[in-house]
Amino acid sequence: RKEVEQDPGPFNVPEGATVAFNCTYSNSASQSFFWYRQDCRKEPKLLMSVYSSGNEDGRFTAQLNRASQYISLLIRDSKLSDSATYLCVVNESYEKLTFGTGTRLTIIP
Amino acid sequence: DAGITQSPRHKVTETGTPVTLRCHQTENHRYMYWYRQDPGHGLRLIHYSYGVKDTDKGEVSDGYSVSRSKTEDFLLTLESATSSQTSVYFCAISTGQIITNYGYTFGSGTRLTVV
Numbered sequence: 001r002k003e004v005e006q007d008p009g010p011f012n013v014p015e016g017a018t019v020a021f022n023c024t025y026s027n028s029a030s031q032s033f034f035w036y037r038q039d040c041r042k043e044p045k046l047l048m049s050v051y052s053s054g055n056e057d058g059r060f061t062a063q064l065n066r067a068s069q070y071i072s073l074l075i076r077d078s079k080l081s082d083s084a085t086y087l088c089v090v091n092e093s094y095e096k097l098t099f100g101t102g103t104r105l106t107i108i109p
Numbered sequence: 110d111a112g113i114t115q116s117p118r119h120k121v122t123e124t125g126t127p128v129t130l131r132c133h134q135t136e137n138h139r140y141m142y143w144y145r146q147d148p149g150h151g152l153r154l155i156h157y158s159y160g161v162k163d164t165d166k167g168e169v170s171d172g173y174s175v176s177r178s179k180t181e182d183f184l185l186t187l188e189s190a191t192s193s194q195t196s197v198y199f200c201a202i203s204t205g206q207i208i209t210n211y212g213y214t215f216g217s218g219t220r221l222t223v224v
Contacts, residue, residue, distance in 0.1 A: 043215035101151035
């Protein structure tokens with residue numbers, strides 16, 4: 001079983017819609033959680049950290065469910081510029097992060 | 110800006126030749142990482158370093174070696190390149206005091222093709 005699992009998509013969503021991704025992780029001892037965004041042929045960039053109580057950053061909301069070991073990302077009022085691959089990231093140990101394979105999102109005009 | 114650069118950005122090499130990729134950072138961060146990214150596999154850790162001359166293996170370390178003789182430079186070497194090592198290679202640094210609290214910052218990547 002992979003340590004971090006994501007639905008690879010693609011998700012094709014009309015502009016202005018709300019879209020949500022889930023990600024499950026296997027290590028119950030994990031303490032740090034992130035969502036990264038990766039544009040085509042570019043490096044991954046940190047989108048947001050995920051906190052236990054849930055957190056928002058503009059149109060983006062991240063949630064953590066420790067009991068079920070999943071994290072989620074909600075994007076409201078989606079923009080064309082949101083088209084990218086979204087990577088779920090969980091700490092494997094004190095020193096290392098483990099990356100999911102990513103969910104590809106395309107926003108359709 | 111974390112100041113992390115990778116070189117070269119693109120490289121084509123022949124099977125069996127040695128290849129060295131360089132990662133350079135300007136801010137004296139202790140932890141540095143080398144990942145490869147392939148379709149269907151995502152980012153996989155090759156090696157990482159927690160200080161000068163201190164390195165450890167990741168999940169896909171076979172066929173790769175690393176060196177860190179200075180804080181700012183982390184080198185990845187393919188001793189004898191194979192076609193299976195065709196990939197995009199990313200270097201990353203951990204910029205936070207607590208390693209995994211702040212995530213990583215990535216370099217722009219090196220596209221390596223082994224023919």
